[in-house]
Amino acid sequence: MPASDAVIEVSGLRMSYDGLEAVRGVDLRVRHGEIFTFLGPNGAGKTTTVEILEGHRKRTAGEVRVLGVDPAHADRRWRARVGVVLQSSRVEQDLTVRECLELYAGYYPSPRPVEEVIKLVGLKNKSESRGKQLSGGQQRRMDVALALIGDPEVVFLDEPTTGFDPSARRAAWEMIDGLRELGKTIFLTTHYMDEAEALADWIAVLNAGVIVAEGTPSTLGGRDRDPYEISFTLPEGVTIDELPVPRASVRELDRSRRVVIETRQVMATLHSLSGWAIDRTFEVPDLQVHRPTLEDIYLTLTEPPK
Amino acid sequence: MNDVALVAHQLRYDLLVNWRNPQSRFFTIVLPVIFLVLLTSLFGNHYTRVDGSLIKNSTFYVPGISTLGVVAVSFVNLVITIVALRESGVLKRRRSTPVPAWVLIASRALTAVILSIVVVFVLIAIGRVLYGVHIPSGTLPAFVLGVFVGAACFCCLSFAVASFIRNEDSAQPIIQAIVLPLYFISGVFVPKAQLSSTLRDIASVFPISHLDNIFFKAFNPATRGVGIAGHDLLILAIWGLGGLLVALWRFSWSPLAAD
Numbered sequence: 001m002p003a004s005d006a007v008i009e010v011s012g013l014r015m016s017y018d019g020l021e022a023v024r025g026v027d028l029r030v031r032h033g034e035i036f037t038f039l040g041p042n043g044a045g046k047t048t049t050v051e052i053l054e055g056h057r058k059r060t061a062g063e064v065r066v067l068g069v070d071p072a073h074a075d076r077r078w079r080a081r082v083g084v085v086l087q088s089s090r091v092e093q094d095l096t097v098r099e100c101l102e103l104y105a106g107y108y109p110s111p112r113p114v115e116e117v118i119k120l121v122g123l124k125n126k127s128e129s130r131g132k133q134l135s136g137g138q139q140r141r142m143d144v145a146l147a148l149i150g151d152p153e154v155v156f157l158d159e160p161t162t163g164f165d166p167s168a169r170r171a172a173w174e175m176i177d178g179l180r181e182l183g184k185t186i187f188l189t190t191h192y193m194d195e196a197e198a199l200a201d202w203i204a205v206l207n208a209g210v211i212v213a214e215g216t217p218s219t220l221g222g223r224d225r226d227p228y229e230i231s232f233t234l235p236e237g238v239t240i241d242e243l244p245v246p247r248a249s250v251r252e253l254d255r256s257r258r259v260v261i262e263t264r265q266v267m268a269t270l271h272s273l274s275g276w277a278i279d280r281t282f283e284v285p286d287l288q289v290h291r292p293t294l295e296d297i298y299l300t301l302t303e304p305p306k
Numbered sequence: 307m308n309d310v311a312l313v314a315h316q317l318r319y320d321l322l323v324n325w326r327n328p329q330s331r332f333f334t335i336v337l338p339v340i341f342l343v344l345l346t347s348l349f350g351n352h353y354t355r356v357d358g359s360l361i362k363n364s365t366f367y368v369p370g371i372s373t374l375g376v377v378a379v380s381f382v383n384l385v386i387t388i389v390a391l392r393e394s395g396v397l398k399r400r401r402s403t404p405v406p407a408w409v410l411i412a413s414r415a416l417t418a419v420i421l422s423i424v425v426v427f428v429l430i431a432i433g434r435v436l437y438g439v440h441i442p443s444g445t446l447p448a449f450v451l452g453v454f455v456g457a458a459c460f461c462c463l464s465f466a467v468a469s470f471i472r473n474e475d476s477a478q479p480i481i482q483a484i485v486l487p488l489y490f491i492s493g494v495f496v497p498k499a500q501l502s503s504t505l506r507d508i509a510s511v512f513p514i515s516h517l518d519n520i521f522f523k524a525f526n527p528a529t530r531g532v533g534i535a536g537h538d539l540l541i542l543a544i545w546g547l548g549g550l551l552v553a554l555w556r557f558s559w560s561p562l563a564a565d
Contacts, residue, residue, distance in 0.1 A: 054402060055402075056398065056401065056402070056559075056560065076404040076406065077404070079402065079403060079404040080403075080404040082402070083402075084399070084402035086395055086398060086399060086402070088395055089394065089395025089396065089398060089399045090394035090395060090396060092323065092396060093327075094322075094323045094326040094327050095319065095322070095323060099319065099322070103315070103316070103319045104403060106307055106312060106315040106316075107312070107400075107403040107404055107405040108403070108404060109404070130326075143399075146399065147402075150403065150404070
């Protein structure tokens with residue numbers, strides 16, 4: 001990958017507040033056109049890191065380049081290329097959606113057409129409503145609209161769906177996915193696993209100020225190498241020892257007659273299990289194949305040190 | 307858009323927001339009018355002795371309440387607005403855009419000057435129509451100069467004071483606690499001649515009393531010449547400059563309550 005492909009480059013980033021180190025040596029690389037997801041529990045240092053990248057905070061140490069520029073010395077030209085959705089910001093209460101977008105469009109050298117942005121974020125039938133009349137989800141859409149009006153190359157989204165109901169979150173994901181199609185580079189922070197799984201091209205997990213794992217949603221934390229789990233309820237009269245799998249790979253859940261088989265060869269194991277069951281005319285109606293979820297991986301990665 | 311056009315662009319929306327917001331409409335236009343009408347009705351439009359000359363109550367209250375109007379617009383309302391914009395994250399969001407800080411501040415200052423002119427115009431018009439207050443043509447330029455200098459001074463002070471208020475809810479009570487007592491000892495509601503010299507001395511430290519001096523001098527029939535109160539203008543300028551320095555030192559784009 002050529003170096004010019006990187007939109008954001010961070011190395012050795014550190015940030016201290018009153019002697020307490022919130023960010024302790026972070027390295028990041030975000031490529032053009034991807035959705036980079038920054039995952040971590042509250043207080044991990046996500047927002048601090050993002051605010052340094054946005055130019056809202058001065059760092060203690062380390063190198064940071066966003067679009068080739070150090071955000072600590074951001075000028076107007078740089079700000080015109082970067083869109084920001086802050087974690088908490090109220091929309092202007094007494095302007096309508098359209099007026100507010102027209103106001104912000106005036107700040108930029110080549111803004112996107114207001115109507116187009118209104119449509120993009122799905123506020124078409126609210127364009128004449130004032131900020132204070134919008135619901136929580138609509139206000140968050142407005143935040144995104146204001147970040148897009150300048151037609152930025154990079155968009156920072158800091159926990160954009162916190163407090164959304166499930167359908168509003170789905171709609172927001174579709175919108176963010178749409179931004180990727182426009183060729184934007186997205187830096188998304190979230191603490192929702194399903195959000196990362198649905199959107200991310202690349203995930204970095206931050207815990208206590210350091211990156212503890214990085215990867216695609218399917219490989220993060222060795223997820224692709226962890227064994228699968230096949231589980232079902234043993235038919236009447238059958239014991240664990242009769243199963244056509246190594247005894248060591250099987251464990252029985254307490255008193256439920258439900259067994260869990262750990263395997264790395266899912267197909268082979270399923271094949272021998274089904275042959276065995278058909279020969280004996282058993283049905284195993286509650287058979288499940290379970291891959292470690294992103295949440296399992298994440299919880300292991302961010303476990304507080306014992 | 308060049309930067310001057312950008313100030314005009316921002317100004318249009320700042321004025322629109324001010325007009326739409328019921329709280330700012332009340333404090334900037336309605337309240338001063340209520341005060342003028344109420345005080346003149348309460349005390350009657352008789353002649354009283356103010357600073358050695360016999361003038362009508364309304365001739366005293368038009369410049370007095372004009373002072374209140376300018377302070378309400380360019381200080382009370384502005385401090386509350388700045389704190390609200392900052393604490394709700396609007397300022398921080400604007401900081402993320404290419405708009406220069408000075409454009410936002412210039413637009414706020416112009417909003418204050420324009421609204422000050424509007425409120426003073428309304429007060430003078432009511433004074434003229436309802437109470438027959440004479441509009442002094444000779445001292446009118448001095449009066450207008452006072453509006454500009456006063457609005458600019460209180461604008462700077464607003465940015466300074468706002469930097470000490472950490473949340474939206476406390477902005478209103480804090481700011482009223484500052485201005486209300488000062489109105490009473492600065493000749494806004496009560497002629498200064500009726501106050502003890504101690505109160506007058508205290509008031510003379512603060513800018514409200516000097517703005518009132520400028521306005522009263524312009525309306526006082528005893529004033530001869532153009533009526534420019536140089537000493538009072540100078541004190542306003544010093545307060546404004548001090549406010550500006552504090553504002554530059556302490557100004558924050560990010561919410562203070564979050565830190």
